[in-house]
Amino acid sequence: MPKKPKPSASRSRPASVAPPRSGDVERILRFEEDSPFKLLGPHYQAAERRVVIRAFLPRAQEAWVRRRDGSRWHSIPMQRLHEEGLFQAVFADEEGTFAYRLRFREPGGYEQERADPYAFGGCITDFDLYLIGEGNHFQSYEKFGARPMRLENVDGVHFAVWAPNAASVSVVGDFNRWQAGAHPLARIQSSAVWGLFIPGLKAGELYKLALRSKLDGRVYLKADPYALQAELRPQTASVVADLGRFRWQDANWLQQRAQCKTLAGPVAVYEVHLGSWRRDVEQGGGFLSYRELARQLVEYALSLGYTHLELMPVMEHPLDESWGYQVINYYAPTSRFGRPEDFMYFVDYCHRHGLGVILDWVPAHFPKDEHGLNLFDGGQIYASGNWRRAEQKEWGTLVFDFGRNEVRNFLISNALFWLEQYHIDGLRVDAVASMLYLDYARRPGEWEANRYGGRENLEAVEFLKKFNHEVHARHPGVLTLAEESTAWPGVTRPEYTGGLGFDLKWNMGWMHDTLEYFSRNPAYRKFHQGQITFSLLYAFTERFMLPLSHDEVVYGKRALLEKMPGDDWQKFANLRLLYGYLFGHPGKKLLFMGNDFAQRAEWNCGASLDWHLLREPAHQGVQRLVQDLLHLHRREPPLHEWDFDSRGFEWIDFSDQEQSVLSFIRWAQDYRQLLFFAFNFTPVPRWNYRLGVPKPGFYREILNTDAREYGGSGLGNRGGLRADLLASHGRPCSLNLVLPPLAAVVFRLEADE
Numbered sequence: 001m002p003k004k005p006k007p008s009a010s011r012s013r014p015a016s017v018a019p020p021r022s023g024d025v026e027r028i029l030r031f032e033e034d035s036p037f038k039l040l041g042p043h044y045q046a047a048e049r050r051v052v053i054r055a056f057l058p059r060a061q062e063a064w065v066r067r068r069d070g071s072r073w074h075s076i077p078m079q080r081l082h083e084e085g086l087f088q089a090v091f092a093d094e095e096g097t098f099a100y101r102l103r104f105r106e107p108g109g110y111e112q113e114r115a116d117p118y119a120f121g122g123c124i125t126d127f128d129l130y131l132i133g134e135g136n137h138f139q140s141y142e143k144f145g146a147r148p149m150r151l152e153n154v155d156g157v158h159f160a161v162w163a164p165n166a167a168s169v170s171v172v173g174d175f176n177r178w179q180a181g182a183h184p185l186a187r188i189q190s191s192a193v194w195g196l197f198i199p200g201l202k203a204g205e206l207y208k209l210a211l212r213s214k215l216d217g218r219v220y221l222k223a224d225p226y227a228l229q230a231e232l233r234p235q236t237a238s239v240v241a242d243l244g245r246f247r248w249q250d251a252n253w254l255q256q257r258a259q260c261k262t263l264a265g266p267v268a269v270y271e272v273h274l275g276s277w278r279r280d281v282e283q284g285g286g287f288l289s290y291r292e293l294a295r296q297l298v299e300y301a302l303s304l305g306y307t308h309l310e311l312m313p314v315m316e317h318p319l320d321e322s323w324g325y326q327v328i329n330y331y332a333p334t335s336r337f338g339r340p341e342d343f344m345y346f347v348d349y350c351h352r353h354g355l356g357v358i359l360d361w362v363p364a365h366f367p368k369d370e371h372g373l374n375l376f377d378g379g380q381i382y383a384s385g386n387w388r389r390a391e392q393k394e395w396g397t398l399v400f401d402f403g404r405n406e407v408r409n410f411l412i413s414n415a416l417f418w419l420e421q422y423h424i425d426g427l428r429v430d431a432v433a434s435m436l437y438l439d440y441a442r443r444p445g446e447w448e449a450n451r452y453g454g455r456e457n458l459e460a461v462e463f464l465k466k467f468n469h470e471v472h473a474r475h476p477g478v479l480t481l482a483e484e485s486t487a488w489p490g491v492t493r494p495e496y497t498g499g500l501g502f503d504l505k506w507n508m509g510w511m512h513d514t515l516e517y518f519s520r521n522p523a524y525r526k527f528h529q530g531q532i533t534f535s536l537l538y539a540f541t542e543r544f545m546l547p548l549s550h551d552e553v554v555y556g557k558r559a560l561l562e563k564m565p566g567d568d569w570q571k572f573a574n575l576r577l578l579y580g581y582l583f584g585h586p587g588k589k590l591l592f593m594g595n596d597f598a599q600r601a602e603w604n605c606g607a608s609l610d611w612h613l614l615r616e617p618a619h620q621g622v623q624r625l626v627q628d629l630l631h632l633h634r635r636e637p638p639l640h641e642w643d644f645d646s647r648g649f650e651w652i653d654f655s656d657q658e659q660s661v662l663s664f665i666r667w668a669q670d671y672r673q674l675l676f677f678a679f680n681f682t683p684v685p686r687w688n689y690r691l692g693v694p695k696p697g698f699y700r701e702i703l704n705t706d707a708r709e710y711g712g713s714g715l716g717n718r719g720g721l722r723a724d725l726l727a728s729h730g731r732p733c734s735l736n737l738v739l740p741p742l743a744a745v746v747f748r749l750e751a752d753e
Contacts, residue, residue, distance in 0.1 A: 019081055019088075020054070028056055029084050031181030031212055031219070032168050034194075041118025042097040051091040053078075053100065055116060058085040058182050060104035065089045066113065067100045075103060115154050115199035117183060122195040123151070123158050129191050132162070135405030138470055140413040141331060141421075145226025146171075146240045148203055156199035157240050159185060159209075161224065162406055164192035165379035167214035171196065172221070173207035173237075180210035180219055192406075203242040206231065208371070213378025220378060223328060223371045225410065230316040230328070232335040236371040241332075243421055246344040250351035250423060257356075257425065257477035263503060263543065266633050266640040267588040269358065270306040270596075271549055272297065273323060274314065274337060277593050279608040290333075290342035294349035301355060304596060304623075305630030308356035310428060312550065314343065315362070318369055323550070323605055324360065325430060326367040326397060330414045333422075347423050358426035358479065359418055363411045363467075364435045365397040374398060382407055388448040392434060394441035402435070403459035412467050419475050426479030427471070429502075433485045435460040461500070468501030479503045481545060492543040507544040507587060510535040515552060518578050519563050522570075522660065522682045522742070529657035532681070535585070536654075540646045544587040548595055553603045561598045570683060572598065572618050573712065573742035576625050576705040577679065580744025583629045584666065584677040586643050597623040621711030632703060636748070637668040638675045652676075652691050653729050659684075661739065663691050675702075676747040678739055685715055686739035692729030698722050699735060699747035706740035715740040720747065 020039055027033035028040070036056075043052045055078065057063055063078040078087035087104075103113040124143055131137035144160045151158065159171045169185040175198075176182035185194040211220045223230060227238035274293055279285045288296065301309055313324030316332040324334070333343040350357050366382065368374045373382040383390040383398040392399050401407050418424045434440045439447040439455045450458050468480050482491050482500065485508040493499025517525065517532045525532075553559050564574035575598055582589060594609045597619045601610060613619040633639045642648020652663035660681035667674050676699060680686055693699065700720035706712030721735050728734035739745065 025082055025086060031170060033184055034168050034187040036184040037118055037186050041116055044097050049094055051094045051097055054088045055102050056086055057104045058179055059106045059177060060085055061107065063087040063102060063104040065100050066103050117196055117198045120151055120197045122188065122197060124160055124188050124193055124195050129193060132193065132409060133405060135408045137409050138413050138416050140409055141226055141417045145224050145228060146207060148240060148242045151197050154199045156197055157201040158197045160193060160195040161209055162193055163211050163377040164381060165213055165215050165377040166211045168212045169194045170210045171207055172210050173205055175201060175205060201240060203240050205240040206237040207240065208237055211377045215378040218378060222376055225373060227329050227332050229340055230332045230335060233318045241340050243340055246341040248348055250348050253351035254423060260477055262477060262479060264641060266307055268306050268630050268633055269308045269310045269590040270301045271310045271590055271592045273312045273605060276605050276607060277609060287336050290338040290346040294346045298350055298353050298355055302353060304627045305634055308358050309350065310358040313360045313362055320605060325362055327362050328369055328372040331417055344422060356425040358428055359424050360430055361415060361427040362430045363400060364431040365392045365395060365399050367397050386448065388446060402463040408463055412470055415467055415471060416474065419478055426481060428481040428483060430483050432482045436488055464500045465495035469495050503543060504545045504588060505542045506547045510546055515563060518574055519565065521565050525660045525681050526657045533654045539586050540644060543644045545590055546582055546585060546587040547590040548592060549590060550592045550603055553592060559599050559602055560595050561600055570742060575622060576710055577742050577744055579626060579629060580705045581679060583633055586649050588643060596626040618711045625705060625710040628703060636675060638666040638673055641669045642667060659686060661686065674749050677744060678737060679744045680739040680741060683741040685741050689737045689739050690728050690734050691737060692731030692734045693723050694731050695749055696723045696725065696733045698750050700750050701745060702748045703746040704740065704743060706743035713740065
């Protein structure tokens with residue numbers, strides 16, 4: 001046990017001074033003070049040429065000021081002013097304040113020594129406050145939260161938080177026995193921002209924010225909204241993290257991304273839930289780590305031919321069953337799979353191996369968990385105070401107040417944070433429709449019209465435009481994607497033309513119509529031909545992504561394979577046909593994990609995918625088809641160059657509903673390369689089926705979803721056909737085809753005559 005420090009001489013001897021006002025002391029002791037620097041820390045009294053040092057040390061029995069005199073440290077006892085731990089020392093004959101440390105003894109003889117937090121200034125400037133107030137501080141994550149730094153040559157952590165309804169705020173953690181008020185933050189000027197530098201703290205410290213509300217007097221214990229790391233559920237503390245330790249190795253990727261016209265190239269996305277893609281069998285079915293996932297998941301995605309991963313939300317969330325869509329810690333990757341630097345490793349590994357990373361991002365709503373943003377300082381500062389706008393009843397969550405500057409600042413800074421600190425390549429914005437409409441999932445009387453009497457959420461519209469503007473202006477090459485399920489116009493038009501400014505919109509209409517059509521008995525599909533062709537009436541009104549996502553394989557909707565009608569042979573044939581149609585249709589592509597090998601069961605977020613199915617030939621065949629389609633999509637310019645331009649698409653015949661056959665051509669931008677697609681949506685082979693083509697030459701059959709290697713019957717066109725000089729369907733030439741049952745066939749024109 002360390003020995004009690006002995007008082008020693010100093011060039012400035014202690015002197016007596018009048019005690020502080022009792023009201024000031026009581027506010028500190030009762031955790032009601034918003035300006036703790038008035039009482040605590042060093043105070044130079046120029047007229048008396050003395051320095052008064054006060055410290056609030058709630059558990060201390062004795063305390064000393066440690067001051068260096070040359071090469072020696074001297075310990076000067078502090079006077080206890082209050083039994084609850086307020087101490088004071090007075091130094092006479094001083095020319096100003098000086099550097100010192102506090103040493104104190106707690107019960108049991110445990111001693112600590114540290115620099116005094118109230119001897120340091122802060123790092124929030126007037127300009128910061130100005131930008132925060134107007135909602136334009138888009139690097140606010142550098143100022144708010146717990147940020148390790150070196151201040152006045154001392155290492156520590158600076159804490160800052162926005163809390164307009166707080167009467168007092170303090171940071172609590174293991175370092176102060178979680179006692180509210182032990183380290184009170186100071187209100188910065190007259191703003192709603194609070195801050196304090198605590199020397200000696202470092203990465204790894206657990207902490208929360210204690211906020212006494214001036215609305216009801218209660219103390220709210222909250223996770224830090226800007227925390228960079230959080231404890232693994234069910235624990236809820238924030239963790240101090242240092243993101244500057246990781247050494248990125250993806251500079252070439254970032255440089256190429258900024259120069260690349262991504263949307264003119266192939267974009268095929270593998271949507272993944274990290275917690276259930278694959279489990280660690282050797283560890284009893286536990287999670288794989290970010291680093292294990294990097295090696296296994298990246299190898300798998302690249303082997304199939306995907307260009308991007310899309311990760312369902314990795315931001316920290318307490319409830320596994322929310323899949324990450326009810327976020328508590330917007331700035332912290334979940335600790336389920338490791339630390340922040342481990343997630344950095346994951347992204348870096350993806351980039352070094354040529355795979356982009358898109359994150360699902362949830363600015364639409366947040367959960368009501370007590371330790372989160374809900375009633376953060378006793379008031380609803382992140383959601384609207386108007387109940388008709390505040391609650392999202394469909395999910396039991398709260399809607400962000402997009403009209404509040406500080407809230408927009410929090411969210412846009414968060415979007416940029418993932419791009420700048422984690423090098424993310426794209427953000428897919430979840431539930432955009434719920435943001436755009438004030439009456440979304442609300443009955444009459446449960447919503448309030450905008451100032452023009454309409455149902456549009458005008459503040460959310462402006463927020464989305466600003467989000468897209470800032471992302472694209474600061475990070476060329478980064479993609480933004482909207483999960484928007486309505487007919488809102490201009491989702492992918494630039495914001496300066498009145499659009500929302502997204503790069504891509506999920507084509508939910510295509511997905512619903514296509515899956516409904518495929519679920520029908522093939523004998524009745526002829527009555528619903530318009531359902532499968534309808535999407536081409538609007539396919540070029542937006543820049544679309546065609547998603548077969550997680551939402552379609554949960555909650556009783558069944559896996560894609562089980563949506564298909566008929567016996568097992570027909571189910572697999574229909575699924576292969578669906579994938580052929582997906583890759584032939586204009587638009588970027590997205591497949592949810594498990595879809596690529598025909599998972600039979602609905603997705604379960606609490607278990608691994610059914611990888612054992614790949615021991616069966618039918619599932620191997622589907623995976624092989626998806627792999628070939630993905631590589632074809634990468635290799636063939638007609639499949640990606642004009643995804644958003646009607647000049648790249650040409651119907652051959654969409655009117656043969658009696659036989660349920662469709663055919664079309666995809667053109668490359670040079671109008672020299674073309675791919676010809678024909679689809680037979682019935683289990684009846686079509687012999688001598690003639691279809692017109694625009695050019696003479698040899699049309700090589702480059703893909704047939706009925707091929708034996710995919711699990712089909714092997715019926716086809718013997719590798720290709722030479723076009724007959726026989727006009728058909730308004731074209732000068734034609735092909736006399738065999739259309740296999742429930743199959744798609746793809747031909748490439750290889751030579752003109």
